[in-house]
Amino acid sequence: MVGRPLDESDLIQRAKRGETHAYEELVHAYQGIAFRTAYLIARNAADAEEAAQDGFVNAWRALGRFREGAPFRPWLLRIVANEARNRRRSGGRRAQLALRAATEESSGGAAPSPEATLLSAEQREELIAAVNELPEEQRAVISLRYFVGLSEHEVAEALGVPQGTVKSRTARALERLRESYD
């Protein structure tokens, strides 16, 4: 689903042989999605940064067990997400998901900015509030699937649950959200 980082399989092979430069390229390619995944689970920026960093270091140490030809991203995100879950369990302040300040005005337009007529500003606020009110396990699935763009398989890997569980949690969450959206 995602534009491949440069010669990924080659980078992984070189990293397995101990070439740190190759691994740094993988870190560079995946740090954005790793951080966002960690943030949506830990809901704290400092914890997410630590989790992503530790995840990359742990993945480096575990590269020898990485199966050749397997997709790297879900494997990496599972490690990062595990770090994020560990930090979430440790407590601390957890942020609610929020929308950026409106950017319509900066583009010079006086018109509203619904997304392809899908959402009014009010609907967006209601929808994000509804996502925040979901039970934690459903909120995590919705966030990773739609806000980060992970596949069902990747969400299952990241959360350490079967893919069928991701499907059922997604269905239940969408049912709840539909009440806010309709």
Added chain:
Amino acid sequence: MTELERALVALGQELDFPPEPDLVAAVRARLGERRGLAFLPPRRALAFAVALIVVAFGIAMAVPQARSAILRFFHIGAVTVERVETLPRAQQQPLATGLGPPLSRRAAESRAQLGIRLPALEGPPPKRYYAQPGLIATLLHYRDEPVLLAEMREDQVMLFKKFAGPGTDVQPVQIGLYGLWLEGERHVLMWSFGPGELHRIQTRLAGNVLIWLAGNTTYRLEGDLTKEQMLELARDITR
């Protein structure tokens, strides 16, 4: 994908995520080996955000027709589509105009820091590629028509904006996480690369276009194909 799911994807584009830290140096230090080799500079999220606002403001000022009559705009990944009553002035130019000099695939992927996804077409792969930081493009030949394929990383790209007049049909399509199809009268494409190159705002008229989001990459196809043909090609790219 249902309307609610598309709404959630759209909502994800507007979430207030904290600035993403550059982890390369920190991870490198923990791998037990330091290198003297220069690596990519860390992404300065705040500086980039400011630069983006500056670009958007500059474009609005440069295009009074558009500024005065913006009807609606849509975001999809790295691309913004604005509906306007009057199109800004632009000329028809070759598809790859303004994307930089042609490069080999390896050189282009290195400059873009992005590996290009190509469809499995018959014949040899393209020889010429175009790249800017966060964007890679090439010309394909599909059903005897030239088609420009561009792939962009939304977390790295610059400004990529399209102005569509009343004669351009903009409709959502089901591909990837979310897709838009633009056809009818030609629309105006406007883009600028990177905060260090703000002055290089380019415009040209564009034909039928399919834009879609898959993962954190935005894909764009442009050429004289029908919607069905374009979707067929697109599905071969992000299959």
